[in-house]
Amino acid sequence: MKKAYVLFSGGKDSSLSALLLKKLGYEVELVTVNFGVLDSYRYAQETADILNIPHKVELLDREIIERSVEIILRDGYPARGIQYLHKMVIEILADKYKVIADGVRRDDRVPKLSHSEIQSIEMRKGIEYLNPLMGFGHKTIKYLVDRYFILSQGESDSVLKSDYEIEIRALIRAKGKDPRDYFPKHVQSRVIGLKRGDV
């Protein structure tokens, strides 16, 4: 049985990706990336306990997220900075793990690696990079999430998640800026319970 490492924020998409891979017979370990800005990995740990899937934190170099924040502050919007960060994270983890998955969805714009970027990293690093939700649209994912998970939902500055955004927002605030000037309002969700027994 292969082991898949799923990039995990505690949100619905990374949770659904992990569930799907487990159902396909993978041994799954959840991996939350943290840059030492906040101890925000705690939220993902709690959700991992609920899902009853092993979880680890990968502490990565703070310089990477600092660079991401520079891009966001210069651009005035988060897309390119988030994209840069996600790509760096996958490049780094690809040196350590043979099968890496994330919760990127068909209708996401960022972060999303292009087909040639994916083929490049798979070939250069000899890994498999999986996007289990890439073939599903919003409506389908909503149906599947509703089927399996109980969510806590709210504005992105109120829901406690372990994603890139929470540490990026903290760094933006530390620079005396208001993250709300850079991130458009959007709803975040975190998995707080399971509807049907074990994952």
Place this chain on the structure above:
Amino acid sequence: MKKAYVLFSGGKDSSLSALLLKKLGYEVELVTVNFGVLDSYRYAQETADILNIPHKVELLDREIIERSVEIILRDGYPARGIQYLHKMVIEILADKYKVIADGVRRDDRVPKLSHSEIQSIEMRKGIEYLNPLMGFGHKTIKYLVDRYFILSQGESDSVLKSDYEIEIRALIRAKGKDPRDYFPKHVQSRVIGLKRGDV
């Protein structure tokens, strides 16, 4: 529980798509499209029995595949004609089924609908169009197929499948041409057994 209709050729990709959706809790029915050129749907029926998933044949207008063959003969290669055919099939089935899936993979070039084509058909027809394998590369799909299925593999003119190609080849031959002048050599596979109990 939602019901998903999976376009089914009896091959490994459509079989794996069906298995994945079953594991996610969908009620699955397999649908083999046929244009009245050959009774090639029989092969898919046999594989559906092996998978123990309900199966039906959708007999579509022969004009659609005739048009596809015209495109292929004019182009000298099958890509555009196959793409035209697959898109027409999804458009037609979308008037009948609310959740349609196929076995299109991340590394396939054709048939593959673009993101805007997918969003257009989902919105116009009020359906969900799923590509369960879209987030998986060759290596990952090979691993999953090996995990679940026993295959019969061979050159595309020797393996008996219920895909578009088998009827297209018959029509090309009926026009006095040699399909091998249009289709590059490639390996086809059909699922002939299950490795681990029930799907």
